[in-house]
Amino acid sequence: MTIEPKEKNWRPQTQAVRGGSRRSAFDETNEAIFMTSGFVYENAEDAEAAFKNQTDRFIYSRYANPTNEMFQDRLCLMEGAEACRATASGMAAVFASLACQVSAGDRVVGSRALFGSCQFILTEILPRFGVEVIIVDGSDLDQWESALSKPTKAVFFETPSNPGLEIIDVRAICEMSHRSGAVVVVDNVFATPVLQHPLELEADIVVYSTTKHIDGQGRTMGGAILASEDWVNETLSPFYRHTGPSMSPFNAWVLLKALETLEMRVQKNCKSAAEIAKFLEEQKEPTRVLYPGLHSHPQHELAKAQMSDFGTVVCLDLDGKKERAFNFMNALQLIDISNNLGDAKSLTTHPATTTHQRISEEERSQLGITDGFIRLSIGLEDVEDLKEDIAQALSKV
Numbered sequence: 480m481t482i483e484p485k486e487k488n489w490r491p492q493t494q495a496v497r498g499g500s501r502r503s504a505f506d507e508t509n510e511a512i513f514m515t516s517g518f519v520y521e522n523a524e525d526a527e528a529a530f531k532n533q534t535d536r537f538i539y540s541r542y543a544n545p546t547n548e549m550f551q552d553r554l555c556l557m558e559g560a561e562a563c564r565a566t567a568s569g570m571a572a573v574f575a576s577l578a579c580q581v582s583a584g585d586r587v588v589g590s591r592a593l594f595g596s597c598q599f600i601l602t603e604i605l606p607r608f609g610v611e612v613i614i615v616d617g618s619d620l621d622q623w624e625s626a627l628s629k630p631t632k633a634v635f636f637e638t639p640s641n642p643g644l645e646i647i648d649v650r651a652i653c654e655m656s657h658r659s660g661a662v663v664v665v666d667n668v669f670a671t672p673v674l675q676h677p678l679e680l681e682a683d684i685v686v687y688s689t690t691k692h693i694d695g696q697g698r699t700m701g702g703a704i705l706a707s708e709d710w711v712n713e714t715l716s717p718f719y720r721h722t723g724p725s726m727s728p729f730n731a732w733v734l735l736k737a738l739e740t741l742e743m744r745v746q747k748n749c750k751s752a753a754e755i756a757k758f759l760e761e762q763k764e765p766t767r768v769l770y771p772g773l774h775s776h777p778q779h780e781l782a783k784a785q786m787s788d789f790g791t792v793v794c795l796d797l798d799g800k801k802e803r804a805f806n807f808m809n810a811l812q813l814i815d816i817s818n819n820l821g822d823a824k825s826l827t828t829h830p831a832t833t834t835h836q837r838i839s840e841e842e843r844s845q846l847g848i849t850d851g852f853i854r855l856s857i858g859l860e861d862v863e864d865l866k867e868d869i870a871q872a873l874s875k876v
């Protein structure tokens with residue numbers, strides 16, 4: 480679908496409510512769900528023309544679907560991207576964004592501090608197909624410089640990272656990457672489309688797990704890839720059409736509705752997260768509190784420069800001890816134990832034994848993920864109830 484010129488000038492929250500909306504012949508207020516796998520043709524000639532790409536129409540929902548397009552267009556308008564493809568999960572987005580462009584013999588550079596499955600794609604799957612993958616310490620510009628001194632096909636990183644909340648200098652890495660010929664893919668899940676716009680910082684591709692803040696209410700799995708129209712049409716689209724990571728139209732509809740409230744939810748999450756981070760710093764039990772908004776965060780200034788707020792996740796360490804971490808988590812009465820994040824409900828995770836159990840202890844220690852390290856995803860509850868729950872659980876460690 481083509482985006483109307485007037486839509487392009489709306490401010491982000493107006494885009495979130497109205498961007499990409501298209502009414503059907505029934506003039507509905509709310510966007511419709513087109514739960515259909517296929518579409519029909521007036522005659523055989525129309526079908527032939529559609530398959531020759533001579534007409535602009537829907538063919539099959541593995542390629543495109545009207546509800547998915549409304550969601551993709553809305554997300555594009557919020558992100559400042561030209562084109563988007565929605566995927567069945569965040570991992571499908573990460574994999575497709577890389578697999579659509581690399582071939583055997585290519586070189587990929589990625590940061591060490593990654594979500595467990597992103598790390599698996601880089602270090603286990605891509606090398607199986609003959610792709611050389613170099614892993615660097617994301618906050619060390621010298622390591623990037625030396626890794627990118629040879630021609631490189633793609634660069635991949637998360638900022639802030641999951642769960643170590645490492646901040647990577649998007650603009651600096653993009654400049655170095657482009658000099659080496661690389662296309663930069665940024666996993667922007669922790670920042671959300673509200674807090675950080677990697678494309679404005681010269682990144683080429685942004686990927687999301689929409690399962691997290693974009694849904695924000697724990698209902699659907701999904702992902703999205705955003706980039707220039709040329710890259711999406713020429714590089715991603717053939718891979719996407721023929722390998723089928725597409726999103727269900729039902730999920731696209733849930734997410735289209737979820738975008739309407741994303742900004743409000745994320746702003747409230749950030750406000751509570753900042754308050755909880757400060758509160759944790761005042762307690763005696765945590766040996767470390769990690770939040771990009773705290774002056775004690777090693778890259779606080781960089782976070783301030785490239786993000787409009789500091790995110791919805793706060794981490795703490797209880798003396799590196801698994802027993803203390805488990806005692807804390809088991810004593811929580813309001814905050815749930817779950818590996819998910821970015822939800823309306825506050826959730827806590829012990830990465831060393833769950834999301835990051837697959838990686839070696841040595842690698843975990845490089846990432847600061849000790850046995851006492853706990854991730855808190857701050858939800859939409861009253862922050863006073865959250866603080867009371869945390870305080871009573873800390874008293875039991």
Ligand SMILES: *Cc1c(COP(=O)(O)O)cnc(C)c1O
Pocket residue numbers: 568569570571573594596597637641666668669687688689690691700701702
């Ligand atoms: C959750 C997550 C993913 C994967 O998303 P799914 O929707 O679970 O497949 C990728 N990157 C980051 C940073 C994540 O937090």
